[in-house]
Amino acid sequence: MLVQKHFESDRFIPDKKHDACGLFGVMNTKGEKFGGSMAINAIKNMKVRGSGLGGGFAIYGLYPEYKEYYALHIMYQNKNLDAKRRVEAFLKEHFYVVYDEEIPTNPDVALFFPPIVWRYYVAPQKKSEDQAIPDDEYVVTRVMYLNTNVDDAYVFSSGKDVGVFKGVGFPEEIADYFMLDKLYQGHIWTVHSRFPTNTPGWWGGAHPFNILDWTVVHNGEISSYGTNRRYLEMHNYYCTLHTDTEVLAYAVDLLMRRQSLPIEIVSKIFAPPMWDVIEKMNENDKELFTALRMTYAPLLMNGPFTVIIAHHNEMIGLTDRIRLRPITAGAKGDFVFLSSEEASIRAVCPDLEMAWTPPGGEPVVVRMNSQDHLLSVKNSI
Amino acid sequence: MNGMNVKFGYRDNFLGDIRPVDELIAQNTVIDGSKAVINANTLKHKEVNDVLREVVLRGASEITLNNVYGQRYIGTRLVLPRGHKPVKITINKFPGNDLGMFLKGHQIIVNGNAQDGVGNTMDDGEIIVYGRAGDVVAMSMRDGKVFVRDNVGYRAAIHMKQYKNKLPVLVVGGTAQDFLGEYMAGGIVMLLGLNLKAGEPHRANYIGTGMHGGVIYLRGTVEQHQLGKEVGVRELDDADRKIVSTYVKQYCEYFGGNAEEILKGSFIKLLPVSLRPYGKIYAY
Numbered sequence: 001m002l003v004q005k006h007f008e009s010d011r012f013i014p015d016k017k018h019d020a021c022g023l024f025g026v027m028n029t030k031g032e033k034f035g036g037s038m039a040i041n042a043i044k045n046m047k048v049r050g051s052g053l054g055g056g057f058a059i060y061g062l063y064p065e066y067k068e069y070y071a072l073h074i075m076y077q078n079k080n081l082d083a084k085r086r087v088e089a090f091l092k093e094h095f096y097v098v099y100d101e102e103i104p105t106n107p108d109v110a111l112f113f114p115p116i117v118w119r120y121y122v123a124p125q126k127k128s129e130d131q132a133i134p135d136d137e138y139v140v141t142r143v144m145y146l147n148t149n150v151d152d153a154y155v156f157s158s159g160k161d162v163g164v165f166k167g168v169g170f171p172e173e174i175a176d177y178f179m180l181d182k183l184y185q186g187h188i189w190t191v192h193s194r195f196p197t198n199t200p201g202w203w204g205g206a207h208p209f210n211i212l213d214w215t216v217v218h219n220g221e222i223s224s225y226g227t228n229r230r231y232l233e234m235h236n237y238y239c240t241l242h243t244d245t246e247v248l249a250y251a252v253d254l255l256m257r258r259q260s261l262p263i264e265i266v267s268k269i270f271a272p273p274m275w276d277v278i279e280k281m282n283e284n285d286k287e288l289f290t291a292l293r294m295t296y297a298p299l300l301m302n303g304p305f306t307v308i309i310a311h312h313n314e315m316i317g318l319t320d321r322i323r324l325r326p327i328t329a330g331a332k333g334d335f336v337f338l339s340s341e342e343a344s345i346r347a348v349c350p351d352l353e354m355a356w357t358p359p360g361g362e363p364v365v366v367r368m369n370s371q372d373h374l375l376s377v378k379n380s381i
Numbered sequence: 382m383n384g385m386n387v388k389f390g391y392r393d394n395f396l397g398d399i400r401p402v403d404e405l406i407a408q409n410t411v412i413d414g415s416k417a418v419i420n421a422n423t424l425k426h427k428e429v430n431d432v433l434r435e436v437v438l439r440g441a442s443e444i445t446l447n448n449v450y451g452q453r454y455i456g457t458r459l460v461l462p463r464g465h466k467p468v469k470i471t472i473n474k475f476p477g478n479d480l481g482m483f484l485k486g487h488q489i490i491v492n493g494n495a496q497d498g499v500g501n502t503m504d505d506g507e508i509i510v511y512g513r514a515g516d517v518v519a520m521s522m523r524d525g526k527v528f529v530r531d532n533v534g535y536r537a538a539i540h541m542k543q544y545k546n547k548l549p550v551l552v553v554g555g556t557a558q559d560f561l562g563e564y565m566a567g568g569i570v571m572l573l574g575l576n577l578k579a580g581e582p583h584r585a586n587y588i589g590t591g592m593h594g595g596v597i598y599l600r601g602t603v604e605q606h607q608l609g610k611e612v613g614v615r616e617l618d619d620a621d622r623k624i625v626s627t628y629v630k631q632y633c634e635y636f637g638g639n640a641e642e643i644l645k646g647s648f649i650k651l652l653p654v655s656l657r658p659y660g661k662i663y664a665y
Contacts, residue, residue, distance in 0.1 A: 045451050048426070048477075280606065322559065323535045326497055326516060341496055342515070343451030343475040355494065357515065357534055359558055359584070381513060381532035381558055381584065 021219035022049030050193030053201030056166025059186035073157035095122035159213030192217035209249035220305030231298035271361035323360030417441035422448035543567030574601030
């Protein structure tokens with residue numbers, strides 16, 4: 001008689017922990033720069049939310065001496081020097097490279113298969129037919145070309161005066177590896193400890209995701225990934241990093257940079273009100289929200305998520321409309337915090353002045369030289 | 382590269398490097414007769430619960446946990462030998478998720494805000510939060526009481542249940558966010574709305590969505606569209622008033638306030654209209 005052999009499922013590997021992601025962001029609304037200790041200690045405090053399969057930081061105000069130039073951080077997987085040669089030939093043809101170096105790393109920190117990570121400060125070198133194209137557009141196209149055409153090479157950071165540092169490991173290990181606390185200062189720090197939901201843990205797949213000076217860190221799972229991705233492909237964004245969050249970074253770039261929509265509107269595209277809520281609105285709002293839902297249906301982000309989106313002058317926290325992932329905001333003086341857990345904010349800022357949790361779908365917008373983040377307090381708990 | 386698994390990278394991220402409990406007792410704990418003070422600074426969540434259990438077995442019944450920043454599951458696993466009396470645990474200040482998970486008869490007092498999952502599947506006892514609490518408070522709770530002075534987040538009392546003499550109670554002084562009492566199967570939820578202005582409706586929408594047991598008492602204003610399709614609104618009868626008065630008085634004992642004044646407010650009672658709201662969808 002045939003007896004079905006019992007195979008142990010991958011789902012029950014004993015050490016596999018089903019954790020969540022940990023997110024943390026801190027911004028100084030006066031633009032004063034500070035080191036990484038708050039971000040690193042806060043994410044360390046939420047270690048149980050991570051899995052050691054990915055961690056990363058985005059830092060704004062990072063390269064003041066090169067702030068006129070796009071800082072490209074490029075990783076070469078498998079120590080593929082041929083990819084590096086190809087990328088550098090491409091860069092030479094399309095950009096003026098004013099300076100380049102290997103990103104300094106700490107040799108005492110052992111991580112899983114680290115790639116070669118290099119940074120280039122570049123300015124666009126436009127041919128005559130490219131003159132009409134804005135710089136940002138020019139750079140996005142070239143970044144997309146490199147990510148889709150050169151095997152083993154990934155541009156994972158491409159903004160001015162901003163840098164992403166990420167990899168496979170716990171975020172504090174990544175911080176040690178790139179020596180973030182010793183070498184860098186910035187006015188916004190966002191950080192992520194990652195549990196890869198459906199995706200392999202690899203260096204390019206860690207958060208934050210970046211395009212130009214936009215970065216996104218994300219907790220949750222975007223189940224509308226397929227729809228979002230196809231829509232973005234119509235706008236020349238190609239997803240190459242094998243993970244769902246990438247669509248959010250490109251969607252933010254499309255809506256906020258290219259189409260110049262404010263985040264208050266963008267948040268209602270990602271997390272729109274339910275139809276029965278729209279039904280009860282006044283005529284103006286009803287028209288607006290109906291139009292948004294009709295126009296941008298393919299950019300509705302379905303599934304549970306909390307994101308912290310950042311660019312130079314803003315840091316934004318947003319959850320899905322029924323808040324299936326947590327977020328807490330906090331403030332003390334010029335510092336504003338966004339985090340998955342309140343305790344991690346308290347741990348790095350014991351004299352916090354206020355903490356609040358907005359309802360699902362309502363953004364907390366932290367702006368330079370403004371108190372806009374307090375607008376979300378009214379509806380919060 | 383610590384703790385690599387066959388599947389690379391699945392690492393034991395918080396149970397590694399757990400220090401022996403004797404070492405922690407010596408370093409972080411002061412036991413004085415029935416009182417014990419634990420310094421939770423740098424302790425991992427498993428270590429906190431190890432130490433907690435050890436001090437209780439050594440005779441402490443009033444325990445203070447200081448410097449708590451986000452340690453999870455505090456009070457779980459504290460199932461004591463037969464005949465052992467429940468203990469009182471005071472937490473300063475910010476416990477992590479799933480505070481008092483599976484709690485068996487003890488009293489936990491939080492002098493600060495609590496996070497998500499307070500009283501998750503709690504079995505018996507009491508949790509008193511001098512602050513606010515996050516999402517899924519009293520999730521699947523089956524007995525005992527949770528008192529929260531301020532607001533609670535999404536999905537409070539989700540799938541709370543009751544059985545024979547097991548009757549869980551959640552009392553919230555402020556308001557709640559959406560999906561209060563979602564899939565609720567039993568127990569009592571009381572939302573007092575003390576921090577709302579006169580006439581200001583509660584924050585929660587979809588109250589009692591999927592509810593099929595238990596009761597929600599709401600003080601203050603709520604619009605019809607805020608209620609889920611599975612609940613009906615009723616007036617309070619004498620038995621209800623007695624229940625409400627009992628818990629409001631207890632709330633005021635802990636947090637202050639005038640029980641008489643609070644009880645003068647307008648209350649409604651929300652009951653499920655069906656014991657099997659999805660019976661027609663899933664049963665065939």
